[in-house]
Structures are given as C-alpha cells and as structure tokens.
Amino acid sequence: MDDARACYRHPNQPTRITCQRCDRPICPQCMVPGSVGFQCPDCVSEGLKQTRQRSLPYGGTRVDNPKATSVVLIGMSVAVFLAVLATGGTWGTVFNWFSLTPLGRCEAGDAWLDLPAAASCAANGGTWVPGVASGAPWQLITSAFTHSQFLHIGFNMLIIYLLGPQIEQILGRARYLALYFVAALGGAAGVMLFSEWYTSTMGASGAVYGLMGAMLLLAMKHKGDVRGILTWLGLNVVLSFTWSGISWQGHLGGLLGGLAVAAILLYLPRERRATLQWPLIALVAVAFLALIAWRALQLV
Numbered sequence: 001m002d003d004a005r006a007c008y009r010h011p012n013q014p015t016r017i018t019c020q021r022c023d024r025p026i027c028p029q030c031m032v033p034g035s036v037g038f039q040c041p042d043c044v045s046e047g048l049k050q051t052r053q054r055s056l057p058y059g060g061t062r063v064d065n066p067k068a069t070s071v072v073l074i075g076m077s078v079a080v081f082l083a084v085l086a087t088g089g090t091w092g093t094v095f096n097w098f099s100l101t102p103l104g105r106c107e108a109g110d111a112w113l114d115l116p117a118a119a120s121c122a123a124n125g126g127t128w129v130p131g132v133a134s135g136a137p138w139q140l141i142t143s144a145f146t147h148s149q150f151l152h153i154g155f156n157m158l159i160i161y162l163l164g165p166q167i168e169q170i171l172g173r174a175r176y177l178a179l180y181f182v183a184a185l186g187g188a189a190g191v192m193l194f195s196e197w198y199t200s201t202m203g204a205s206g207a208v209y210g211l212m213g214a215m216l217l218l219a220m221k222h223k224g225d226v227r228g229i230l231t232w233l234g235l236n237v238v239l240s241f242t243w244s245g246i247s248w249q250g251h252l253g254g255l256l257g258g259l260a261v262a263a264i265l266l267y268l269p270r271e272r273r274a275t276l277q278w279p280l281i282a283l284v285a286v287a288f289l290a291l292i293a294w295r296a297l298q299l300v
Contacts, residue, residue, distance in 0.1 A: 008040070019043055058265050059273045060172015069173055070164030073180065074157045077204055080145045081153050090148050095202070100143035100188055101131030103197035103299040116197060116299075132192060133296035140292065143191075144184035146202035156204040163211045170218060171265060175277075179261045182285050183210020186257025187250035189288040192295045194249040206250040209236070210258025217262040253288075260284045 004014035007027035015027045019040040031038040039047075056062055063069075083094045091110065106113040106121035106128055115121045118128035130136040147153035168176040187206015195201060212233050219226045233255075240248040264280045265273075 021047075056170065056172050058171055058175065059277055060170075060175045063168060063173050066165040066168040067161075069168055069176060070160050073164070073204075074160055077145045077147060077153060077157060080142075081147045084146065084148055090200075095146065095148060095200075096129045097136065098139065098142040098146040099200040099202040100139040100191055101129065101136075101198065101200045102133060102192050102195055102295065104131035104134040104136075105129050105198040105200070112198065114198075131197070132188075132292065133197075133299040140185060140188040141181070143188060143202045144181075144204050144207055147204070148202065152203055156208050159208045159211065160204065163208075163215055167211060167214055167218070175265055178278075178281050179210060179214055179258060179265075180207050182261050182281060182288070183207045183213075183254045183257040185285055185288045186210065186260075187247075187254035189291045190249040190251070190253025190256075191247060192292045193253075195247070197299050201247045201250055203247070203250070205247065206254025206257070209233075209251045209254035210261070212236070213255045213258035214262035217259065217266055221266045257284065257288065 004016050005025040007013040007015050007030055008024040009030050010027050013027035013029070015025050017027075017031060017038060018025050020034055020037040021039055021043040024040055026038060026040045030040055032041060032044045033039075034044075080094070080098060084090075084092060084098075086092075087094045089095065091107070096107075103116055104118070106115040106124070106126040108124070108126040113121065113124060113126045115124060115126060118130075118134065121128040128134075132139050147156070164176065164180075167179065171179065184204070184207040187209070190206070191199075191201045212229060216226060216229045216233065218224070219229055236251070240246050240251045261281055261284060264277060264284070268276055268280075
C-alpha cells in the first residue's frame, strides 16, 4: 500500500519524509538537513528566530531570571557577614583572613603593633595576620564579600539588587560576572596601591562602584537620562573623600575597573566583539594583577 503523503508546501509532490520537529510531510525541495533527519523551512526559520531572540546586543545570552546572579552574590556576602559576626567581628578569624591587608598586621590582644614582619611580630609577643604581600592573595576577592557593619552590607547589597539585574538583562550573565569581579579586582588594586600596609579593607563597594560606572556608560550609550546615576555617583564620591573609614582607594579602583570593562563591552565595533571582548577584559584584569604584584614586591 502506498502511504506517501503530499508535501505541505508542494501538494503535487508525494513524499514519505516528514519534518523532525513538526512531523509535516516535506518533499526533497523542502528538506533542510538537521542534526538528525530533515526539517521543514518553517521550523528552520523559527529556530533561527528563537536563537536571535536569545542573543543580546553586546554578545551575551538572554537569561530567564536576571535576578538570580545578583541574589547569589548577595547570599555569599550575607553568609560571610554572618561568619564575621559569629567569630568575633573585626578582631575575629574570618575578618582577619578575608579582609584585604596590603602587607599584614601584628595584633597583640585588642591592639596592633607597628611591626611589618611576622618574625618581629612574634618576637614581641604579637600574632601576625597575613596580607596579600605576605601570602594571602585570596583576600583580593574574599574582601569583596566581607562586611562588618549592618549599614555597610545593607547599602552595598541594595545597590547590587537594584543595578545587577538591569545590567545582566543587557549584557548577559557571563559578562555581568566579568564586570563585577574585574571591578572588585580594580578596587583591590586601588587599596594595594594607595592604602597603608597595615590597613584592613573590606566590602563590595569596589564592585558596586563598577556597576554604577557601567550603568553610566549604558545610559550614555542608549541616550538615556544620566542625571540619576550621576547624582548617585557624585554623592558617593563626596562621601568617599569626606567620611572617615571609607576606602576611597577601593571605590576609585572599582569605578575604573567597571568603566573599563563596560567600555570594552559597549563600544567595540560589532564585527570585532566576538574576537576582542574577552581578551581585552582579561587584559584589564591582568593589568590590575600586575599593579598588585608590583606593589606587593615593594612591601616585602
């Protein structure tokens, strides 16, 4: 028995082949090779359309839940914050090991001694808390998840929650994370270069400043209203230089890191994005690491 059916696009063409996606009969003229079997032209066109819809304007991939990444980052900071509180606050183990100190510091009870080396610290009855230059490079990243005050973590987490999902919707998850961590690394570089060797610095503020810098460039690129983000940036810059205890060094480095990564993502010519975005972002990160290494060698 002949069970051939007519092609759905060419009724005069009998065929026994069907589309692997929609099961409609297709003649040789309509067959488009797929990974398995053949597809009809309509399904191929729809698949291409869906692929284009998943792609974002600056090379990223659209995500179904753009808040998820920011929530995870916030959750990590909250977890570290609780650990800091549970282990003695700013004199506790978690704070000492996770906050960023350029060289290290010598603690003696509830005070610290002006001794810049582990040997001299121990000889004087102190406990040496290592910094980046004395063997604790992880502090470059862990410090961005470390907070010691409710107001500090509350403000930083609020900004991440407000700005992060907006940025991820435009850049995609991978590029958003690259922006976040390179900005955090830039903040660490600023602290290493311009802070005293014994100063402990912590907080997501460097990454937050990077997000604000990225939002500024996004608003400029899309001809949006920049007054709001400029007001936020201006207010925070003033506070950074006028309030004691605020690390303007980390804020400045984070802002520069965020601006650099955002400029790479937003302003590269479309035809060069696929080949240059990631190498240039890596170059920015390497530049920060080189500055950090140079400063560390000066301190030891």
